[in-house]
Amino acid sequence: MFESSQGLSGxxxxxxxxxxxxxxxxxxxxxxxxxILGNxxxxxxxSKNRQLLESGASEVDKIVYDxxxxxxxxxxxEPFAVSYNPPGFSEYSKLAETTLYEIGFGRKSVEDAVKDFYNGTVKIFNNNQNGNS
Structure with a gap:
């Protein structure tokens, strides 16, 4: 299922x-x-407005559009629900939350936490290449 994170209604x-x-x-x-709204x-x-924005999209936005x-x-x-989160997202989300707490509660310096977060993110992405989760 492809879900919207926001809605507009009357x-x-x-x-x-x-x-x-x-x-x-x-x-x-x-x-x-x-x-005006961009992304x-x-x-x-x-599709018309998407194509309009794609023509001037940044590299990051191009990845989002792709x-x-x-x-x-x-x-x-596919006959089943399709997740809009990339493979490894739950691992990444947990790592981000853990990193936030480690910094917030003084368990790690910002520098060490950022370094560990980066290395953990790279590991998660490498482990989840080709859609493996």
Whole structure:
């Protein structure tokens, strides 16, 4: 399942249904809104706006677009839910939380914690190449 982390909705009993629909339509379909929002609220849901942003995307954003495209394609072919998290994400998330606590409670210096976090992240990514988790 490909899930959204954020949503935009309008109150069903609003006194201004046309205005609400216009605003939501603007956020979803308008190229200017796509340019203003960029990827701050996630990858645009329409292919037209996604293509608009892809043309000027940073290297990091290109990775996000590529990953989103791959998951979207897999979701069309696979009969089961597809996770939007990359392989090893739960390990990475736990490492990030542990690192935060180690720094916060003075168990490690910032420098040592960052070094260990980096090395742990590299190990997690290397262990999870080719979709192995």
């Amino acid at each position: 109150y069903a009993k609003t006194k201004h249904p046309k205005e609400v629909a216009t605003l939501i339509n603007f956020f979803i379909n308008d190229p200017d809104a796509a340019k 701050d609220r996630g990858v645009p849901v329409t 990953y989103t495209g791959r998951v979207s394609e897999a979701a069309k072919k």
